[in-house]
Structure formats: structure tokens, C-alpha cells
Amino acid sequence: MPSQKPANAGRYYWIDWLRFGAAFVVLLSHTRAMHFVEFAALDQADRNWITALAYALSRLGLEAVVLFFVLSGYLVGGRSLQRWREGVFRPGPYFLDRATRIYVPLVPTLCLTAVGMLACGQTPSVTEFAVNLLGLQGVAGDIGVFGGNAPLWSLAYEIWFYLLWACVLQLCSNTVTRTKLVAATVVLAGFFVFTRLDVTYLFCWLLGVVAHQLGPIPSRGTCVAVAVPVVVAGVVMMQLNSASSSVDVSAWRAAIPSMAWSTLILAAGFGLLVHCVGAWEPAAGWARSLDHWGTPLADFSYTLYLTHFVALGFWTHFYPVRAKALDAASLLTFGVKVAALLGVAWILYLCFERQTARVRGWLRDRLPAPA
Secondary structure, eight states: OOBOOOOSSSTTTTHHHHHHHHHHHHHHHHHHHHOOOGGGSSOOOGSSHHHHHHHHTTOOOOHHHHHHHHHHHIIIIHHHHHHHTTOOOHHHHHHHHHHHHHHHHHHHHHHHHHHOOOOOOOOHHHHHHHHHHHTTTTTTTOOOSSGGGGGGGHHHHHHHHHHHHHHHHHHHHHHHHHHHHHHHHHHHHHHHHHHSSSSSHHHHHHHHHHHTOOOSSSOHHHHHHHHHHHHHHHHHHHHHOHHHHHHHOHHHTTTTOOOOHHHHHHHHHHHHHHHHHBBBBBHHHHHHHHHHHHHHHTTHHHHHHHHHHHHHHHHHHHOOOOSOOOOHHHHHHHHHHHHHHHHHHHHHHHHGGGGGGHEEEEHHHHOOOOO
């Protein structure tokens, strides 16, 4: 049996595959929705249980974002809490690390979105650009995501997760009163922000933090046996709570928990699953290779998540026709689109996200050291 290594003692196994898998599911969800018509509008010959299953699996974009939030809470919130408990948490390095992680890929994405808008004959809004840059989309009035780049909605949540968590840790630490006053002000601002955003996702992030603190797992098999059914139940309930133009699920919806509860159930299952697989050290050589192959894929998952909708929207603007049949031509075109989106994201990753450590080091050398 493979040795079981506490996740916070070293490498997190298989987590990279979860990170890339979540981004890829979001890409597939958007690509299928913009390439094929709704299930009910498909040619009669193509409407069967196999197609229905494929359509159902390509509706899991929101569930994939919930996994992103749980992973963020686990990796960022859990690790920083561990450092705080050990007395080595420092807000300066934390904010520099988080700011460069978020903004080195985000700023080019916003600029790319603006270029795409201009190419499609639209005028970018400077105000909308600034609001998205500050993580206030969905908070500042009716201003939403910049240029219709749908994945940007979750960036408001991530930015405020990071801000709130660091300030809460500062309030609980032995710091000077002035520092705590600043932290308390940011926390109060965060409370206001989450009166506009959906606080359910904040609890999803915190469930990731809780999962990180669970400690060694007595039985990995039991942990997985509990986590997987919870994840499946959460996915099913979220799908039944989601709107569908092809299937009437109103009768089922009345018999299951609300969307908020379903989302939290899914997040709890994801948190337990992430903790299980993070401590699952592969023993066989092929398994170790497979685990490490996830790293280069996960490295550009954030760029993939941010940029795929821009490239997809550009394609759709100049060729808006959606396929009504599942034939060789439509499936081949779908595959070409997915491959093209992956290729574009990889090139943009090499240009920007891959330079994050270099940018971070450059800023560290020039910013004043904290007291």
C-alpha cells in the first residue's frame, strides 16, 4: 500500500490534475454551449441517452468553479492558517504573492478582452475595466464582467477571499493597534461586498480551509468512499436546481435542498476529496509520472480559465452558426475549437503567467521591507 503523507508536510499529490480538470471542464462547458444548439433543438436522430449524458456532463461549469474555490481555500487559506499557527505568517509577503498571482495574468486578459471588443466593433468601457481590475464586478452598481468575459465573475470572489482572510489573521495576531485598525476596516468593507456577492461561495472557500486542517487520514479508502457520493449528490442537486430549456425538473426541484445548500454540500464533498487525494502518494512509477504530468497542465490552468472565453467569443462573433447535428463535421470542428483554445492559452501563459515569479522578485527588490 502506498505510504500516506500528510498533505501539509510536502507535495500535494494529484491536486494539479484537479486544477487543470476544473479549468478544462469550464472550457468544455462554454465551448459546447456556443458550438451546439440546446439539446431540445438537436435533430431528432441525435437526441438519445448518450447525447443527453454528454450534454449533462458539459453543464458542469459552475460545479468546476466551486472546485476552484475549494482548492483556493485549501491551498491558500489552509497554508496561510498553518503559517499563522506556527507564528510565521507575514501579511506583506502574502499580499505580494497573491497580488502577483492574480494580476500578472489578469491585466493582460483585460487588455486582450478590450482588443477583442475593438476587433468586433465594440467600444470598451474604461469604468468597467477599472471595476474588474479592482475585483468589484457585481458589487459596484450594475457593472458586471468586462467585455462579457464570463469567467471574470469569479475573480471578484477570489480577490475578496484573499483580502478578508489575511485581515482576519491579522486581527487575531499580536500586532500594533494601527495595523489591526486597517485590517478591521478591510473586513468591514468585505462584509459590505458580500452583501452584493453570493456569500455561499465564501463558505465554499472556508470549507477548503477546514479540509486543510483535518490532519492525517486514518483510512484513505473510507475517506474516498464518503467523499465521492457526497460530490455526486451535490452535482445532481445543483443540476436539478439549475435552469434548463430542454428538461423540466421543477417537480424534482421542490423535493431537494436549495441551490445554496446544494452548493455547500458539493463544496464539503470536494473539500474531503481534495484532502484525500492530496495525501495519496503514488507508489508505482507510472503513477508518479502521471501525477507529475499534471503540473505543466495546472501551470496554465488559470490563464486557460481567464482567456478561453475571449478567444471563443471572437470565433463566435465571426461564425455565429451553431451546429444542430452531431455529425463528423460538427464534432471535428468542436475538437479543433477546443485544441485552438488550449493552444492560445498556452502561448499567453508563456508570455505572462509563467513570468509571475520574475515579476514578484522584481517587486520584492523594489518595495520597502515591512517592519
